[in-house]
Amino acid sequence: GQNIDQPTEMTATEGAIVQINCTYQTSGFNGLFWYQQHAGEAPTFLSYNVLDGLEEKGRFSSFLSRSKGYSYLLLKELQMKDSASYLCAVLDSNYQLIWGAGTKLIIKP
Amino acid sequence: DAGITQSPRHKVTETGTPVTLRCHQTENHRYMYWYRQDPGHGLRLIHYSYGVKDTDKGEVSDGYSVSRSKTEDFLLTLESATSSQTSVYFCAISGGSGDADTQYFGPGTRLTVL
Numbered sequence: 001g002q003n004i005d006q007p008t009e010m011t012a013t014e015g016a017i018v019q020i021n022c023t024y025q026t027s028g029f030n031g032l033f034w035y036q037q038h039a040g041e042a043p044t045f046l047s048y049n050v051l052d053g054l055e056e057k058g059r060f061s062s063f064l065s066r067s068k069g070y071s072y073l074l075l076k077e078l079q080m081k082d083s084a085s086y087l088c089a090v091l092d093s094n095y096q097l098i099w100g101a102g103t104k105l106i107i108k109p
Numbered sequence: 110d111a112g113i114t115q116s117p118r119h120k121v122t123e124t125g126t127p128v129t130l131r132c133h134q135t136e137n138h139r140y141m142y143w144y145r146q147d148p149g150h151g152l153r154l155i156h157y158s159y160g161v162k163d164t165d166k167g168e169v170s171d172g173y174s175v176s177r178s179k180t181e182d183f184l185l186t187l188e189s190a191t192s193s194q195t196s197v198y199f200c201a202i203s204g205g206s207g208d209a210d211t212q213y214f215g216p217g218t219r220l221t222v223l
Contacts, residue, residue, distance in 0.1 A: 004151065031210060042199060042214040043152070087151070091210055096167075099151030 002026045004100035006088050011106045012078055020073045020086050020103045028093020034062050034073045035087040037102065043087055046073070075105075083107045112136050113215035115200050121221045128187040130218050132200030134180075139204035141183040142167075142212065143175060145196040152199065158183055190222045 003025045012018040024032070031050040035043035049055055049064035049071060061074040073086055085102040092098055112135035122128050132141060143155040154167030156175040164175050172194060174186045187194055200215040 033211070042216050045211055045213065048208070048211060089151075095210065096154065097152075097212060099153075101149060101151045 002090075002092065002098045004088055004090060004098055006086075006100040006103045008101070009104045009106065011108060012075075014078055014080060014107055014109050016078050017074065017076050018078060018105065020075075020088075020105065022071045022073070022088030022100060024069050024071070024088070024090045024098070024100075026090045026092045026098055029066060030091040030093070030095060032062075032064055032071050033089045033091070033097065034071075035089065037085045037087060039084070046086075078107050080107050080109070113200060113202055113213060115198075115215040115218050117218060118216065119219045121223065122190050123223050124191055125189050128190050128220065128222075130185045130198055130200075130220070132183045132185070132215055134183075134202050136202060136205065136213075137180060138202040138213075139180075140202060141177065142201040142203075143173070143183065143185045144199045144201065145169065145194075146199060146217075147196050155185065155198075187220075190220075192222050194220065195222045196220060 006022045033048050034046040036046050037043040047062040049062050052064055054063045059076045064071045085104045087102045088100040089097045114133045116131045142157040144152040146152050153169045155169055155173050156167055158164045158177040176184045198218045201212040203212045
């Protein structure tokens with residue numbers, strides 16, 4: 001079967017750095033996505049990785065290792081507005097997105 | 110953000126009644142999707158469309174049907190709603206130039222079946 005694993009909840013301090021991990025086992029791989037979802041709102045696109053390595057976008061970076069079936073989202077200089085759920089999703093061989101259950105990130109002052 | 114709207118945004122209905130949710134896009138994207146989101150679960154695909162009148166089932170399609178008669182509209186119908194269909198429903202689109210595989214989401218519809 002297909003599976004995406006990510007921690008259910010994480011807590012971090014304002015101004016700090018946090019890394020959210022995602023491991024996957026899917027039938028084929030055509031890319032990995034990270035989305036942010038604030039409570040009561042729709043998911044919004046953060047990043048896309050299809051090749052190994054680090055993609056940086058401002059305070060957010062995403063890393064991919066296809067051989068290890070592993071990705072992480074790195075958030076720097078945390079702000080209170082970063083409190084949200086972060087969803088990892090893999091595009092499988094049929095170009096369907098397989099979603100993890102999401103990681104709820106709580107930011108404390 | 111992509112131009113995607115969903116209607117209604119909230120609905121309360123009773124078991125056994127039919128319900129139709131509408132997704133409307135102004136981006137002319139080829140692909141449209143319906144997902145449901147429940148606590149403890151990832152987004153689960155109900156149905157998707159790859160063009161006008163072209164639709165296919167997703168992971169959790171039982172009890173749902175869809176129609177797409179125009180590029181911009183994708184309808185999700187619960188023929189006879191059950192309490193297990195209480196959920197938040199999201200529509201998504203993809204197929205834009207430059208990022209064809211990235212899905213963009215509508216604001217969601219919160220459906221309660223009593």
